[in-house]
Amino acid sequence: MPRKPVARNAVLDAFETLLIEVGERGATLEAVAAKAGVSKGGLLYHFPNKEALIAALLDRFDELAQEEVEAMKTAPEGAGVYFIKASVWDGGPLDRSFVAASRLAEVAHEETQRRFAGIQQQWLEVLTAELGEDLARAVRYMSDGLYFNAVLENGGGREMDPSKTDAEVESLLRILELVRGKG
Template sequence: MTNGSTRDRILDALEQLLLATGSAQVTLDAVAAEAGVSKGGLLYHFPSKDALLLGLVSRLGERADKQLDDAVSAGSSITEFYLQSPDAAAEADLQVYRSLLAALHSVDGQNHALRDAVIAVLRGWDEHLQNEIEDPVLAEIVRLAGDGIYFGAMLGMPPPDPELHRRVVERLAQSGDR
């Protein structure tokens, strides 16, 4: 959990509840209790359950964008970043994983604005790859491979063999340079 603002504590509490129970069981009262704030305090920041869920998706986008910006600033290409093996020890990675998983738990098919917001975050990642990789087929291969690595890590599946993973990233990054 983040030890930040009241808004972050509320969103952290929402994440915890979504991960534990799913969207149907999450109430404003439960989120307020989990966050240690009054219901009025929660409503000050998020006037409805929809606003609360959209706030979660917005924070997911902010966290993911910051993570990407930090990686690019450190010299990584977008392709290398997207295909990286998740570092379970890195708090920023864990925050993005929790946020994404919670956001996916919140998309129940009933709230089209929420579903569209989650899709917009995911499509934003696609756009970064499309902008870096000239070949749209290769960009899609990188996206699919990266999604597999990411979701596998979120589900606790064994990571890829480090040497084989390095070679996959190297080959895809070289292919994008052509």
């Protein structure tokens, strides 16, 4: 009998939510099952252990990050501008996946750290192709700061003040243009 993707996704969504809300230690199999509205046996049917759940979450993160890399490559405004604009928490699937995975990285989960490094390297390569190595790193750090500041200030999920966020993004875009010699 094939596994039901709806139940599997509900379990994975519950795990992601618990990682965001309570961290890795609070995201026990029992808590995940309760949050997903399934029995522990139902959870184990889809994910035989916590590592399998983590692996599925990281696969989701990889898929979403790959979509972002492709969007960067084809962005009409360019990868640098796209990357800065995309660094604002919007609560979308990539944001949630990123924060959930970062909770695993916080506890030194090696596979999570390896995947983060790979994704960051891909982002940097796309930015470098457009901006050169030094400016690409600066844009990545600007973007990281914007994103993490937003997550910390807003608890990683509350409504953000769009006027403040827009002003910060516009400021960083002006700096990018100045450094590129277009300002």
